[in-house]
Structure formats: structure tokens, C-alpha cells
Amino acid sequence: MQSLSEQGYIQQLSIDCVIFGYQQKQLKVLVPKLHFKGDFWALPSGFVFQNEDTDEAARRILEDRTGINEIYLEQFQVMGKAGRNSRAFLDRLLELNPEKLDAKQRQRKEYEWFTQRFISISYYALVDLHQVLPKKHIVDDAIRWFDIQEIPPLIMDHNQIVNKALETLRADLDRKSIAFNLLPETFTMKDVQDLYETILEKSFAANNFPKKILDLNVLERLDKKFTGAANKAPYLYRFRP
Amino acid sequence: MQSLSEQGYIQQLSIDCVIFGYQQKQLKVLVPKLHFKGDFWALPSGFVFQNEDTDEAARRILEDRTGINEIYLEQFQVMGKAGRNSRAFLDRLLELNPEKLDAKQRQRKEYEWFTQRFISISYYALVDLHQVLPKKHIVDDAIRWFDIQEIPPLIMDHNQIVNKALETLRADLDRKSIAFNLLPETFTMKDVQDLYETILEKSFAANNFPKKILDLNVLERLDKKFTGAANKAPYLYRFRP
Numbered sequence: 001m002q003s004l005s006e007q008g009y010i011q012q013l014s015i016d017c018v019i020f021g022y023q024q025k026q027l028k029v030l031v032p033k034l035h036f037k038g039d040f041w042a043l044p045s046g047f048v049f050q051n052e053d054t055d056e057a058a059r060r061i062l063e064d065r066t067g068i069n070e071i072y073l074e075q076f077q078v079m080g081k082a083g084r085n086s087r088a089f090l091d092r093l094l095e096l097n098p099e100k101l102d103a104k105q106r107q108r109k110e111y112e113w114f115t116q117r118f119i120s121i122s123y124y125a126l127v128d129l130h131q132v133l134p135k136k137h138i139v140d141d142a143i144r145w146f147d148i149q150e151i152p153p154l155i156m157d158h159n160q161i162v163n164k165a166l167e168t169l170r171a172d173l174d175r176k177s178i179a180f181n182l183l184p185e186t187f188t189m190k191d192v193q194d195l196y197e198t199i200l201e202k203s204f205a206a207n208n209f210p211k212k213i214l215d216l217n218v219l220e221r222l223d224k225k226f227t228g229a230a231n232k233a234p235y236l237y238r239f240r241p
Numbered sequence: 242m243q244s245l246s247e248q249g250y251i252q253q254l255s256i257d258c259v260i261f262g263y264q265q266k267q268l269k270v271l272v273p274k275l276h277f278k279g280d281f282w283a284l285p286s287g288f289v290f291q292n293e294d295t296d297e298a299a300r301r302i303l304e305d306r307t308g309i310n311e312i313y314l315e316q317f318q319v320m321g322k323a324g325r326n327s328r329a330f331l332d333r334l335l336e337l338n339p340e341k342l343d344a345k346q347r348q349r350k351e352y353e354w355f356t357q358r359f360i361s362i363s364y365y366a367l368v369d370l371h372q373v374l375p376k377k378h379i380v381d382d383a384i385r386w387f388d389i390q391e392i393p394p395l396i397m398d399h400n401q402i403v404n405k406a407l408e409t410l411r412a413d414l415d416r417k418s419i420a421f422n423l424l425p426e427t428f429t430m431k432d433v434q435d436l437y438e439t440i441l442e443k444s445f446a447a448n449n450f451p452k453k454i455l456d457l458n459v460l461e462r463l464d465k466k467f468t469g470a471a472n473k474a475p476y477l478y479r480f481r482p
Contacts, residue, residue: 050358
């Protein structure tokens, strides 16, 4: 494998993405598994080309895993501890993969770049889960949605990144009209309330909530949803930022 | 000048700091001027050593300019545009400094690293302005406090960084008990209200504000302030996070 700089990337800089989806009152995160033996789950990650904006790099990494290029994303922190990567981690990767140890010296050299220190820029993304066909990247063995409460141990400090992403998403909900990015094209007010209650883990009074949301001035009201009982049918809405 | 990697720094990564201070109902920012001819005002900046956490690097850069090492700071964004630095900027620096042009080739080589692309991690810091003795760093020609409304044009995207820092500070005020870092050791409730009103550019009702602040549970009440009129004297408070 060529070194990062030979591939045209900025050295020692990586991007890690927390991709949030939502389905049936459950917040989910899309997590790939690295193509090594052992349980090496890791956030979708990548590097930044010399002539590429960091936001563009994040979009490229997200598109690689989701097939979608118009994604709402937010850069929310930097992981900058000097000791966040370690040679011990590479050792563990290679130990569990004896076929890679067979050509020990060559392999060690090949993966040496992996033990460098990386400053990681963290992004979170909000997607309509139903539009995503999770795609394995060349470095992935598998990729799947996890309920946020059931995310497995991830490599390095990636679980911390998920926790901070969730904390940031919750804080951002109050200030920005972003939650709708997690919903399908059209939805009812009840769908919006379920979504907010799921993310914030609290209940809202049904008589206050619609006003609070409509006051954001980002929803367009459409026809009533067809339920068979016309007079009780709820309106459908669409997000128009 | 040695290259960044020869000096032990991570390449293509910089840190920019917005240092906020407060005095007489005025929010201020500490800004140095680069030691080049021409008006090159720039945020306090620096680089990250290979064995240094990014937060530690920010503390070192802040201490260099303020003399204080216990500073409240918050990492709030990354400036990652590919085109944020440019050769044109170096040309302008050198053109205005003919004594540097005299040894043109040598100088150009010496400052070449400056035209590299840098990903910048932005921090804001909150200091008690009265404890700071602004210090010129070796690259500075001057350093001074500016009222936030009167910050001069800064190099590159540094004015954008200040704007985003202010926006983040305002949003953070609601969620974190941080504003007190801008005040002296002891202060009255009126001082706190003045501070909040200055940063947020809005007024609070004097009968609600103290409760809102005391509910944060971070203030310790001390003796009354000596004013000569004991019965009307306000209490002094101290920040105890």
C-alpha cells in the first residue's frame, strides 16, 4: 500500500463520520467492520486530498458508504490526543491475521503508516435511512445499522466520537431545523414528534409541539394522509429549508 | 527558518485562537500584528508538536500571548478550505518588505513553508482581561485588545473565525456556565447581568436574571460589597464550578 502522501493525501489528518439514521422510533448509526479478522468495528473514515476541502472529503467518504451525495453534515469536533493511535493496535490487528504475519516484515512496512499519529476531524451526518443502500468500502468486511444503544466497542476513541456526536445533535436540535433530514420526503406531525422524543429521550405535550415546530417556518403542508377515515386523517408535511 | 517538520511539528496543521476579554460592558479580542511591514493583523496562531495534544498546543499558544496557563478554552471548528492560504499572500508580505526581497531567493525559500496548505483548528478562550499582560511573540510586531466591533481586517479567513467564535460563545452561554471566566475573582450580580447583556446584545429583566443565574449552582455568595451604604450594598459572588 502506498503511503498517504504518495496517494496525494494530507498526512496525519483523518476524517471520522457518525452517520445517523432513524426508523420506527429508533435512532441508528451506520457502522462498518474492518476487513481484518477479529471484531474491528470502526466509524466510516478517510483522508483529505491536498486539493480537496475537508467538507468535500467528508462528503466523499459519506457517499462511499451510503451512495448519497446530498447529505446534511456538520463538523463538530477534533480528536487531537497525541496518544490516540498506537503501535499496539497494529500489533493486535496483525496478530489476529496470521496470513498477514507470514510475510511479516513486508506487511508491517505496508501498514506502518497506520501507526502514525492522526488528528481526526469528526463529522456527523443525518440521512433518510430508507434512501441508503449501505455499501462496503474496499477496507470493509461488513457494514450495518446499529441501534444507538447497541453500538459495539469501536476501535480507538470512536465510541467517544459517537457519544459526542449524539450530545451535539441534541444541542443542535434546539437551534437548527435539522431533524427533518432524518425523515422521508413526507411525514406527519406525529412522525416529527416521535423523532424529537426519540433523540431527546423526553416527551412533549401534543398540544404544544406542532406550534413549536410550525414556528420554525421550514415545513410545507401538503394533502391529508390517506387513512380511509378522512376527517381524522393527519396532514402530511414536507421539509422546505 | 527550519521547516515545520524539522522543528518537530505536525505539518499542514495550525491552531488559531480567539482570546475574548471583557471590560466596562465591552467584549474585546486580543490581536497581535505580524512583524512585517504593512497591516498584517492575525489571530494568535501556532503549530502542534508531534508528541503534544492539540489542546495542550492551544494552551501553550495562549500562554505565550497572555502569560496565563489556566485558561478556559473551547475548540469550536476547523477551517479546512483547500484554497484558504495562497502564494499571493506570501508575495504581498515580501513585496511590502523590500529588505527581505533583497535576498530574494533565500527569503522566498525561507518562507516557502508559509504558502503550504494549512488545516486550522479554531479555539476560543475566555480570560479575565485584568490578569493578562499581553505579550508579543517572536513573530509579533505589536499586540493589543480590540473592541469586538472594531477588529481590523485580519489575514486569510481570521475575521470569519472571530465571527464564528462569537456565534459559538453566544450559543454556549445558554448551555454552559462559562461566562464567569471573563470576570474578575469576585463580582456582583449586576456585573454578571451586564456581561450577559453585552455578549448577547439583549436585555434581561432585573427581577428574573439573578434566579436564572443562581439556579446554575456555580456561584458562591461572599460578603456584601463595601459601598458605604450597608443596607443597599450588593452581595459579592465567586465562581465555583
